[in-house]
Structures are given as C-alpha cells and as structure tokens.
Amino acid sequence: MNISAGLKALGLAALMSTAVAQTAMAEPTDRAITVALAVELDSLDACDTQPAQNANIARGNIYESLTHVSPVDGKVEPLLALSWEQIDDLTWEFKLRPDVKFHDGSSFTAEVAAANINRSQPGAMIEGQEIACLNLTQFPEAVKAEAVDELTLRVTTPKVDPILPLRLSYADIGNLATQQTAEKTTNPVGTGPYQFVERIQGQHVKLTRFDGYWGESPEVRDVTYVYRAEPSVRAGMIQTGEAQLATAISAQDATDDGRTVTYKDNRIVIARPNSFKEPFKDPRVRQAVSHAIDRETIVPALMGIGGNPWYQMLGPQVNGYIPGFDETEALRYDPEKAKELIAAAKADGAPVDQEFVLVTRPDLFPGSDEVVQAIAQGLQAVGLNPRILSLENTAWRVYLRQPFPEDQEGSIIMISHDNTSGDATFSFSGNYATCEGRNSATCNPEIDRLVFEADAAQGEERARLYQEAARIMYVEESTMIGIAEQVRLMMLGEGIEYEPNPLSGIEIRIADITFSD
Amino acid sequence: MLAFIRGRLLSGLLTIFGVVVLVFFLARLTGSPIDLFFPEGATQAQLESFSRAHGLDRPLLEQFWVFLSNAARGDFGMSIWQQRPALQAALSEMPATLMLTFLAMTVSVIIAVVLGTIAAAFRFRLVDRIITILTLATGSIPHFWFALVSILVFAIILRLVPTSGAGNWQSWILPVATVSLGPIGILTQVTRGAMIEVLSSGFVRNARARGFGSTRILYRHALRNAALPIIAVAGDIAAGMVNGAIIVSVVFAFPGIGKAIIGAVLARDFPVLQACIVVVGIAVVLLNLIIDLIYVVVDPRVRLS
Numbered sequence A: 001m002n003i004s005a006g007l008k009a010l011g012l013a014a015l016m017s018t019a020v021a022q023t024a025m026a027e028p029t030d031r032a033i034t035v036a037l038a039v040e041l042d043s044l045d046a047c048d049t050q051p052a053q054n055a056n057i058a059r060g061n062i063y064e065s066l067t068h069v070s071p072v073d074g075k076v077e078p079l080l081a082l083s084w085e086q087i088d089d090l091t092w093e094f095k096l097r098p099d100v101k102f103h104d105g106s107s108f109t110a111e112v113a114a115a116n117i118n119r120s121q122p123g124a125m126i127e128g129q130e131i132a133c134l135n136l137t138q139f140p141e142a143v144k145a146e147a148v149d150e151l152t153l154r155v156t157t158p159k160v161d162p163i164l165p166l167r168l169s170y171a172d173i174g175n176l177a178t179q180q181t182a183e184k185t186t187n188p189v190g191t192g193p194y195q196f197v198e199r200i201q202g203q204h205v206k207l208t209r210f211d212g213y214w215g216e217s218p219e220v221r222d223v224t225y226v227y228r229a230e231p232s233v234r235a236g237m238i239q240t241g242e243a244q245l246a247t248a249i250s251a252q253d254a255t256d257d258g259r260t261v262t263y264k265d266n267r268i269v270i271a272r273p274n275s276f277k278e279p280f281k282d283p284r285v286r287q288a289v290s291h292a293i294d295r296e297t298i299v300p301a302l303m304g305i306g307g308n309p310w311y312q313m314l315g316p317q318v319n320g321y322i323p324g325f326d327e328t329e330a331l332r333y334d335p336e337k338a339k340e341l342i343a344a345a346k347a348d349g350a351p352v353d354q355e356f357v358l359v360t361r362p363d364l365f366p367g368s369d370e371v372v373q374a375i376a377q378g379l380q381a382v383g384l385n386p387r388i389l390s391l392e393n394t395a396w397r398v399y400l401r402q403p404f405p406e407d408q409e410g411s412i413i414m415i416s417h418d419n420t421s422g423d424a425t426f427s428f429s430g431n432y433a434t435c436e437g438r439n440s441a442t443c444n445p446e447i448d449r450l451v452f453e454a455d456a457a458q459g460e461e462r463a464r465l466y467q468e469a470a471r472i473m474y475v476e477e478s479t480m481i482g483i484a485e486q487v488r489l490m491m492l493g494e495g496i497e498y499e500p501n502p503l504s505g506i507e508i509r510i511a512d513i514t515f516s517d
Numbered sequence B: 001m002l003a004f005i006r007g008r009l010l011s012g013l014l015t016i017f018g019v020v021v022l023v024f025f026l027a028r029l030t031g032s033p034i035d036l037f038f039p040e041g042a043t044q045a046q047l048e049s050f051s052r053a054h055g056l057d058r059p060l061l062e063q064f065w066v067f068l069s070n071a072a073r074g075d076f077g078m079s080i081w082q083q084r085p086a087l088q089a090a091l092s093e094m095p096a097t098l099m100l101t102f103l104a105m106t107v108s109v110i111i112a113v114v115l116g117t118i119a120a121a122f123r124f125r126l127v128d129r130i131i132t133i134l135t136l137a138t139g140s141i142p143h144f145w146f147a148l149v150s151i152l153v154f155a156i157i158l159r160l161v162p163t164s165g166a167g168n169w170q171s172w173i174l175p176v177a178t179v180s181l182g183p184i185g186i187l188t189q190v191t192r193g194a195m196i197e198v199l200s201s202g203f204v205r206n207a208r209a210r211g212f213g214s215t216r217i218l219y220r221h222a223l224r225n226a227a228l229p230i231i232a233v234a235g236d237i238a239a240g241m242v243n244g245a246i247i248v249s250v251v252f253a254f255p256g257i258g259k260a261i262i263g264a265v266l267a268r269d270f271p272v273l274q275a276c277i278v279v280v281g282i283a284v285v286l287l288n289l290i291i292d293l294i295y296v297v298v299d300p301r302v303r304l305s
Helices: A003-024 A053-058 A110-119 A133-139 A164-171 A231-240 A283-292 A295-306 A335-347 A369-382 A391-402 A425-432 A445-456 A459-476 B003-028 B044-053 B060-071 B086-091 B096-120 B126-140 B141-156 B168-200 B202-209 B216-245 B247-252 B256-268 B270-298
Strands: A031-037 A067-069 A076-078 A079-086 A091-096 A145-149 A152-158 A194-202 A204-209 A223-227 A259-261 A267-273 A305-309 A354-361 A384-392 A411-418 A481-486 A490-494
Touching: A031 A231, A067 A164, A076 A164, A079 A267, A079 B126, A079 B216, A110 A152, A133 A164, A133 A283, A152 B168, A231 A490, A231 B141, A259 A305, A267 A283, A267 A369, A283 A295, A283 A369, A283 A425, A283 A481, A283 B060, A295 A305, A295 A369, A295 A490, A295 B096, A335 A411, A354 A369, A354 A391, A369 A411, A391 A411, A391 A459, A411 B216, A425 A445, A445 A459, A481 B003, A481 B247, B003 B060, B003 B141, B060 B270, B086 B270, B096 B126, B096 B168, B096 B216, B096 B256, B126 B168, B141 B168, B141 B247, B168 B247, B202 B216, B247 B256, B256 B270
Parallel strands: A031 A223, A354 A384, A354 A411
Antiparallel strands: A067 A076, A079 A091, A091 A152, A145 A152, A194 A204, A204 A223, A259 A490, A267 A411, A267 A481, A305 A481
C-alpha cells in the first residue's frame, strides 16, 4: 500500500469510527445513491421476489413480509406480523402490525396478507388464469390463509410444518389491487421504506423514500439501480463516483482501500457425481472423487479472496451444517486413498475407466473455468477419465435435474448452491438429498427417512436429523462433494457506510445505508 | 422505380418469413424456458403449470400456427420474462441501435474516406504505409479489449466520459468509438483500393492534362467514381451493426437490439426472440433498399431492375 493509499485508509478509518456514532442518530437526508447490479431484474411482482435479481431491489425496500430472517443469527423475527402461535398441528395464527400503510395510502390488513399468501401458492388461480409465481417454490404444498379479523391472520398447512413462519419470510406483501389479478404487476406497491418511481427496462429502476413508512425513516432519499454485466465496469463506476454501491465485484477488481467489503451468504461450490450412471454407481468411485480434489491448494490459488476450501454442501448458518466435520470425517485430499478405492471398485467390476463429463457453466462463479480444470487434473491423476463440458444454463440443467435422459453419459456436475433461509429443508427435501428430489442424483432410503423426519421436527432435533442425513450424503454416499465456500465482494463509494451480511446476496436494504460525510 | 421497390420489399418479406420459421423451430430445439424460469426447488407440477400458462405444452405445429396467425395481426405475444408485449420489447431497443449505427457509420465513413484518399494519393509512400498499418490495427483490435481499455483510460483515469450507460451525450462517445473502430479499418482499405484504381484510369489522366488541381481531381472526380464499392461495403457493415453491436451493449450497458436478441436466446424468451428477428429483418431489408437507391443517385449509369 503506498503512502497516499495509506492516508486514505487512515482517513476512512477515522470516518468510519465517527460514522458508528452517527449511525445511531442517522437523520433522513436529501442524498441520492446509485447501485450497480450485475443482472437486470425480471419481475417487480410481490410473488416473484425469490430470485436474487428481483429480491435485490424489491425485498426489504419496496416490499416487506410478515416475518424476517435475522442476518445476525438466522432466527425468524417479526416484521409485518408482531407475533404468531401454532394453534394446532396444522393451524397458525398471526397477529399483524397495526397502522401500516401501503405506498398508495391503503391499509395493511389481514385480508391483504391472506390474498398475497394465497396468490403465491402452487396451483393458485385468479379468474380462471393460472399464476406462475416464483416464490411458490417455498411452499411445496399449498397453504391456505384467511383473515380472522382486521389484524389476525390464520394459515392452515396441509401437513405439519414447524417452519411456516420461516416460509412466510419469503411471501412479500403487495397492495390488494395487485393481488386481485393474475397479471404480474409492473407498478409495485408495498409497505417498505421505499416506493417505486419508474422502471425503464434495460436501463434502470428508481425508488424514492416513502414518507408514510411505519418504521424509522432511512437516510438515503432516492436510489437508482443500474445494470452493468462487466464486473470491472461496476468497480469503475465506484471509482468515478457514478455509483455508490456495486455488487458482485471480482477478486481482481478488489481494492485495499476499505471500499471493497466481503461477506458470506452460505453459497457453496459443489461437485455432484450422478450415482445413477456409470462410472459412479459404486460409492467407492464417488468417495475417490472427493479424495482426488486438493481443495486446500486449488481454492486459495484460483479463487483468491473469493473462496475458502469447503467439504459440505451447506454454510455454517444453516441448521444442517455439521460442526467440526471438515477436520474429522471429511473425505479430504488423499490421492493414494483415492487410487485404492478405485482399484477396489475395479476389482469388483466397476467400469472405472469409462469416460464421463465434468459439467460446468462459464458463469457459475468467478474463476470457475480454472477451478474445474484443476479438479479434472486431480481426477485424471487418480486414474479417472473426465472430459470437461462447459454449457450454457439450459443445457447445464439437463445434467442437473431429474429425470436424467436414458442416453445421458455419466457426469459430475458443478453447482453453486446457496441457502439463505438457515434451514436445510430448502436444500435437502425435494431438492438435492431425497430420492424424488428434483436435483437429486442419489437415492438412499435412510437419507429420505431422516430428511422427512427432520421436516416435521423442531429446534435441535430438526438440526440433528438434517446433520445425520448430510453425514450419509457426504461420507457413505459421497454424492454432494463440497469444494469451496464462496466469499462475495461488494464495493462502496466514498462516504457510504454499509455492512454486508449473509442476506446481502438477495436483499440489500437501502435503509441500512448511511452517509459518513 | 416503384416496381423495383415493390419487388425488393416482397423478396425481403419472404426472406424474413423464412428466417422466422427457422428461428421458431431451431430455438425450440435448444431447450425450454421453464427450467430457467423457476428456482432450484421447483416441483414438476409447478413447472407443468407454468408450461400450460404459456402454451408451451401444446404440440409444436399448433404453437407455430398460433404464432403465425397472431403475428399476422402484429401480435407477437407477451414476453415470458418481461411483463410487456414482445414487440414492444423489441421496438424499444431499436432507436438506440439505429442512432448508434448512424453515428458510427457517419464517423467511420468520414474518417475512412479522408484516410483512404490520402493513402491512395500518396501510394507506397511513408504516409500511405502509416495509414495502412494503423487501419489494419484498428480492424484487428478485439473490440471487447478496446472497450475495457477505453473505459479504464478515458473514464476512470482521465474522467472525460462516463464508464457506461446511455444517460447523456457523453455516454455515446466510447460506444460509438468502439463500434467505429473495425469499420474505419475496413473502409479505409476499400477507399484506398478503389481510389488507386480510379486514379490510374484514363479520365483522371485527362483531367490532369487539362490542368485541374490535385484536390479537385481527388474529391470531385475520383472519389465520386470510387464511391460505389465504398457504399456497398458500408451498407454491409451497417446491416451488421443493426444486427449486432453486442459487445458494446454488454460492456457499456448500452441499449440495443443485439443485446435483446442475446438475452432472449439465453433466457429462451421465444416471443421476444421472434419479434426481434422480424424487427431486425425489416430494418435490414429497408437499409438494403436505401443503399440500392443511393447507388442510382451516386451513379446514374446504374439502372434499377
């Protein structure tokens, strides 16, 4: 670091220390900011806020949900619901926050909340038209919501669901008018601290502070979101002052002046061998794959500050994460052990010499091409026969999702999986772990039993059962092979204070941004 | 003249129809938007529900018939990803594309004609060699690299222009420069070649013998006769710009039909893709027609047939 950069860093540190004191008494200002995002949003409808590109703008800014996941400890906290209780196995009652107004002046009531929840359920229809909400994947089976009185909401689940309050953190609430049509809204009206101003598709979205917000008035007045596909351009916009916050910065564009901040959002790079196809039907070959990958060398060398070596498929904030697993049980780099396992499988007739494809996508994560090449070299070194197949998204998904075509060759697919909910059900149940899971390439009845039991359990018992299922997946089955924990980078403009958290990948609350100058 | 225009428009429409039929079926061979639309955990029932909602569950020929009958009324359907009609999504990108093409072609032609003429006038001399090397370089530099370097130098270091976007007139400078780079190189070489040929022809020697000045010979007599190949090549390049300029769209986040087409292909947004192909097709047909008409204006010996 040169003297000028050092002085800047010192100055920034001084500013930050005063900012801590200022944050507590932050007052609304007339200041405007620009946020540079990598991808344009697809939809501004309240029922489409699950994909990150939509959530980045809409969640926590335009819309709010009944509950919220704490970025600090992952616990479910009240937001538009003040409290809730489970009346019986299948029924929950939520007491809603009074005196909350939508941006159009209408009141937030249990009737509006019920309309929002019902509209985002699987199979929901309005005026005979089916609605394809993206948030409905949070509800594997449709729940039913109804208003008991103006501020009491009742939700009935088809089977026991201990994490309904968590699921409802994904149900953002829009005004009643937008809920009475199957059309997706292009003029979003929520209860959040910012109201929608305009969207020019391909160019920008503008929001402005909502003066009737029920909570504390944020410091930033206006915010403009722009989309820049090239990471170096996003970083450049911060340097020139064209933007005050830029997401998805690559490691080579990171600066050491305090403006580049890192965060982890439980996003893990995984290699998933397809156990339904040769040469991976024998679990010893899959275990050999894990032993053949030298994560401790590959990840620091090729991902830099963008990754840490990892051996599980979940991050530490998810209840299915197994503490201490990496040091004791993980199938760590051991090429000799890998060769032994392959030899043993070969002796029993496994076609270990058979060529298979190592399927990846160029946009999977920064530096993914190099990481995949290094993995392929590791696999070749222990006697396996991989061929790298780099595909675009649609073709890549053919190798990801069941049912796998009959004539599809054996594969290991590279995946970048995140779980920001804190609960393993969103990763395991009906997804990567169970026999019927959409993205599962394994079928072990014991894993199914543990996952389904966990789905109906609560608290520590729930976590224990998920961890048991995970242990089988990682060690005995070796079907989900953790490679790296991704570290995400964000860049802030001068005078901007924002502390990213594990939810920042999907939700950048502009109300959390303050000015230090 | 009218018969010529009518004939050209008719053959243009047939070409567009053929391309749209190809795009309709080929795009559907590459996969479905359903898997892309939903997050990882979507169930089969949810995917099927989405498929029904967008008519993607119907037989391909039935989808094609619905598309044709609606397109004949100017209805290309709703975009799968954007909440707006597909035709609107395509048309909204065209003004920026046409303006970028116009500006880039104007800049390219002016610079190329001046440089090419100078190079031809000083054939095989130092100035000719310098111009040739420079224009070969501009034609060879990867646009992606030039775009990023120009952002670094002119936006980040010198702070003369914005890094990206299309907010004000300054934000057009780098995209126009990037798009013009290749055409300047090509058109300069075309101009040089055409001018050398014309300058060695009999009427130029005659003009010299009659005592006309070099400048008058170059710009009034020779250039007019060398214009046809320049117009032909410039027309092709302009048609390519209407289709593309994708790098500029991506790096500078500049609006344009090329970006819309690539986005629609990657997202399997079939309605937008089809609308974009038709819009671009019409633009290219009209552009070619205009170029044909310019031929007649520039060289009266050319007859429309």
